[in-house]
Amino acid sequence: MSGHEVIEPRLRCVLPFEAVPLEVGLLRRAAAKQLSQWGIPAAVEEAELLVTELATNVIKHVGEGVAATLVLEWRDGRLRVEMHDRSEAFPAASPGSWGDECGRGLHLLAALSAAWGTALTAAGKSVWCEVAVDSMGMCRRIERAAEALERYGSAVVPPPHGRYARMRLEDAAVALIADLLHWTAACGGDPDGVLDQAQVRYEGEVAA
Incomplete structure (x- = not known):
């Protein structure tokens, strides 16, 4: 995992990784370190949970060992977390899916985020979520x-x-x-x- 760029007035970090269990902890720590360097430690706890959930979802539902990319972006008091992979299959959570492991993970994602969604990309899809950080x-x-x-x-x-x-x-x-x-x-x-x-x-x- 390596590489980040700073684009004013936003901060952006791109972290390619291999979707294997060992990488999840490394990715989580890399994200926490980056947020601390940006001076927004208040977002670390939520970001670690979101990164873990998104990366684990890639392993379970796209495939272990596939290439994926985590993108962090900080702008206007919001942290945006994006997980990019090469599958075009969107995750789905129905109102009654708490008993399903994937559904429960998506509900947790929704509970932690101010907003979240999915989008098709040129190479596959991205699952994104945003966390608002303020005095409240x-x-x-x-x-x-x-x-x-x-x-x-x-x-x-x-x-x-x-x-x-x-x-x-x-x-x-x-x-x-x-x-x-x-x-x-x-x-x-x-x-x-x-x-x-x-x-x-x-x-x-x-x-x-």
Whole structure:
């Protein structure tokens, strides 16, 4: 993975890679390093999740070992993440697809992003998403989490209504965290390490 260009008034980074599990972690770290160099560390957490999801989707649904390209672009307070591959088949998420692994991944993508979509390219397609970063970032994250839990919870617990709404959302939160840990292990990561990092980051943000 190499190569980036700076075009004012936007910042743009192009990272070609081979779609294999080993490259996913390297790609995630390269994206985080680039965002830190651009001076937007607030976008790193969301970007890492998006990069991991998009790259893993290429491996599973386009083919392991295929050539792909990650493009990062920062402009006007928004980070755009694009994943380019050589397949013209678009991913699809239906309202009832939470039980499907691909569908769940796309719903997670939608929950983390301010906007997302797909487009045909000369060589295949791109899947893109945008993350807005501003002074209200923490409030936006809480709103996104609530929205994701309401949508996710409908598949794992009965819809939240009345006096038990909060308890049912907490059950959905536990189920979502457990699924993310399973996903981390399936991608070759360390679930305990991810959980520890999340706890440390949360405590640091609360203290700040």
